[in-house]
Amino acid sequence: MRIAVVGGGPAGLYFAALWKGRHPRDDVRLFEQNRADATFGFGVVFSDRALDFLRENGLVHRIESRNAFVACVHHHAGSDPVVFLICERCGTVGEATGSAVTDVLKASCRSAGFVPKSPVIEIAGICSHCRA
């Protein structure tokens, strides 16, 4: 499918990221009338209520070490464990997907009778792009 998104505000950026994440083969183009860096993009300050809503629905994750949030396109429950791969050079944040790691984490929490609230693991390192 070919999709044109008009407007690089938060709504357009988030829609484009979500769609591309779920349909990687689709051609998604985003058009912004203003020059690059002229818009706030995600630079708006969300209220705590807005952020709580996004977090509870697994749509954003908080990266504690950076005091920042990232949009999540992986379509999982808000309570699922998340493993971040954070590049120390370029700052790119990837999310390790695949259930192998998270299944182990969930099982060990369960066996300890522990209910994790913000199960996030951050792994710092160098991304494949910076290593090349």
Ligand SMILES: Cc1cc2nc3c(=O)[nH]c(=O)nc-3n(C[C@H](O)[C@H](O)[C@H](O)COP(=O)(O)OP(=O)(O)OC[C@H]3O[C@@H](n4cnc5c(N)ncnc54)[C@H](O)[C@@H]3O)c2cc1C
């Ligand atoms: C002064 C001010 C302060 C604010 N402070 C906050 C805050 O602290 N926290 C908060 O959560 N919200 C704040 N808001 C609200 C926030 O900015 C909006 O809720 C948010 O920007 C809406 O996002 P959007 O993507 O729907 O629209 P927009 O951010 O308006 O994005 C629409 C984009 O589409 C582009 N566009 C429009 N027509 C075309 C076209 N024909 N071709 C190409 N591009 C086009 C525009 O240039 C624009 O970049 C503030 C708003 C204002 C005005």
Ligand SMILES: [Zn+2]
């Ligand atoms: Zn996620």
Ligand SMILES: [Zn+2]
């Ligand atoms: Zn990097």
